[in-house]
Amino acid sequence: MDLSAFDLKGKVALITGGAHGIGFSIAEGPEVEYDYYNFQALNIPENHPARDTQDTFYITDNILLRSQTSPVQVRVMEKQKPPIRIVSPGRVYRSDDVDATHSPLFHQFEGLVVDRGITMGDLKGMLELFAKNMFGADTRIRFRPHHFPFTEPSAEVDVSCFACGGKGCRLCKGEGWIEILGAGMVHPHVLSGCGIDPEEYSGFAFGLGIERIALLKYHIDDMRLLYENDIRFISQF
Numbered sequence: 001m002d003l004s005a006f007d008l009k010g011k012v013a014l015i016t017g018g019a020h021g022i023g024f025s026i027a028e029g030p031e032v033e034y035d036y037y038n039f040q041a042l043n044i045p046e047n048h049p050a051r052d053t054q055d056t057f058y059i060t061d062n063i064l065l066r067s068q069t070s071p072v073q074v075r076v077m078e079k080q081k082p083p084i085r086i087v088s089p090g091r092v093y094r095s096d097d098v099d100a101t102h103s104p105l106f107h108q109f110e111g112l113v114v115d116r117g118i119t120m121g122d123l124k125g126m127l128e129l130f131a132k133n134m135f136g137a138d139t140r141i142r143f144r145p146h147h148f149p150f151t152e153p154s155a156e157v158d159v160s161c162f163a164c165g166g167k168g169c170r171l172c173k174g175e176g177w178i179e180i181l182g183a184g185m186v187h188p189h190v191l192s193g194c195g196i197d198p199e200e201y202s203g204f205a206f207g208l209g210i211e212r213i214a215l216l217k218y219h220i221d222d223m224r225l226l227y228e229n230d231i232r233f234i235s236q237f
Helices: 008-021 070-079 120-135 188-193 210-217
Strands: 032-034 063-065 084-093 105-115 141-148 151-160 177-186 202-209
Touching (some): 105 210, 120 141, 120 151, 120 210
Antiparallel strands (some): 084 105
């Protein structure tokens, strides 16, 4: 296996390259962000746990280190009229202790589509294409109902285990499925707040962690290995 296939920048390039192939453009935004774009514009109320100082790095009461790349979606919707098809990869920050599955800095990849007549079926078809390209042609996906403030309806998305084919193994904890991302239809309040008429347009959004995909795809059990440059680890690839 080529080392570049494991490198995080390489992984972002792999995913964004695939997004280019199906008509998405790449959008980027500031990592130091306003509270409005990180929370308020995304329909996240003031009492939501994500806005607690224990979870988010605040610089002032109104400025913070972004905890997701979703603010990029809001900035694009404010400036661009539909149709919109973008992906937004980048660094995000959360007040987490460093352990095998958490880091205060990690990479996120989000997508947004807004146009007339966009449905949950479009979202499912696009994610099926992504899953098959990332994990193999036999990969299946399933949606489980969930709640995200900025999408309605919302779902957590699982893929059939690519190690056992869905039969159940150690990687999928015997369930045959592995959670990989969250997704849903863009909430009408988010659309209208960006000047887009929800009666005329609809859209879907999804988001995933780049490191999580790398850990799953290459069967790595400790996220810290991605950043330590340990030659004993690197030489395996």
